[in-house]
Amino acid sequence: MEFETVIGLEVHVQLNTETKLFCSCPTSFNEQENINTCPTCLALPGALPTVNREAVHKAIQFGKSVNAKINKTSKFDRKNYFYPDSPSAYQISQFYQPVVENGILNITGKQINIVRAHLEADAGKSIHEYDGSKVDLNRAGTPLLEIVTAPDMRSSDEAIEYLKKLHSIIRYINISDANMQEGSFRCDANVSIRPKGDDKLYTRVEIKNINSFRFIQKAIEFEVERQREAWLDGVYSRDVWQETRLYDSAKNETRSMRSKEEASDYRYFPEPDLLDIELSDEVINLYSQIPELPDQKAERFQKELGLSEYNSIVISSSIELARYFEDLIQFGASSKMATTWLTVELLGRLNKLNLDISQTPINSQKLSDLIKAIDSNTISGKAGKDVLDYLFENQISVSEAIKRLGLEQISDDSSILSIIDNVIAQNSNKVAEYRSGKDKLFGFFVGQVMKLSGGSANPQKVNDLLKSRL
8 A cells, every 4th residue: 555645844943133022131042041031031920022023024034035925914822831941831923813924935846835934932941950850941032933834745855855945045034043953943844644646634743843854854754654554554543643742863763742732722812912013015125125045046056157957056055055156256266166176075075074064174265276276287186186185184275285295286398398208218119119000008108207297297288298299
């Protein structure tokens, strides 16, 4: 029996405002516990919230980046539930009328519908230690934008492609640092299966708060297999029910956390302490001015710089990578060489060290200098790889690295001819064979010249001058 996977995603993005959603406490990360708090985010009696307009502006920017509808009037609602790290025992969110609705995000071969993106206040953080549990409320009240898709994805690969594209857009428009390790970009995955050809939506399971693309993919794949086995064993109705599950990365499994609440369980009602958000055309237009997005940048790279579709997508997938590439071009590197040395040589070395482009020890100016040294025949491409390796370990200039390694390429005719004449004198028998028609011996002479030059002779000049001498 064949099954189809059905996936919908909810992503919580922590907005990079200076202050919290409903008070003026800072949102700075990694501070002493409970220091960034006030009567409002501690939900003390009589303290009233005020909406952070910058959070609203960032929500508008996101809406425009996914071609969504921006509601001129949006409202806050009170979502009632008790968690130890939620001091108010409710969450101020947007349920009935969010600020953003009906957006789209394109991935390979299909369109993912974004049903809504709404503002809400984050909870605090529970800290579990050997001597008990503690609560840090520094994060309580931090502005979140929750982005909810329709159940449009049919595999873990599609889910990850969507998430990476969404992550990239958020970084491009700079509404969040989207740091997954620090919890600025968190994903809940709603997963179900159904027999192939069936249009019905069956029981969905929510996998909560996963903070890496690799773990999200593994969690979805485990859950799909768990549900498939339950269906085939005839215990689907017993073992698969609407619940929230946690993913254990050490055991690569999902575990039941609690039954999944329906909207009615939260007793939503309009937030009595906040007025509606009214957006004028002027405000919407002002915050609709967004920078060039990944798809647009990739298209420009192809049209203006002649990049292949594949390379343009790779380079534009990350704002840091795109900026690095654009800097290489600005510093004088050719687009073809910049593409190769960035995507193959530099990224290859960074991947082996488990680093990303923001952590590279080679800045764009230095890599551009290296590329120009190769283009000008100061060093060969092979020597350039040795220089790049050396620069990873030594904070020096490209020219200094070339000198230390003794890799400067010999390009003047007289020096190369001197080496060629030496090789010809030492191999008179082979010269005679070559001149009698054994053309394949040419490679032998090239190899001897390169060997005598220590690999530093300009290969093209060696070929040209050797042919002339022979």
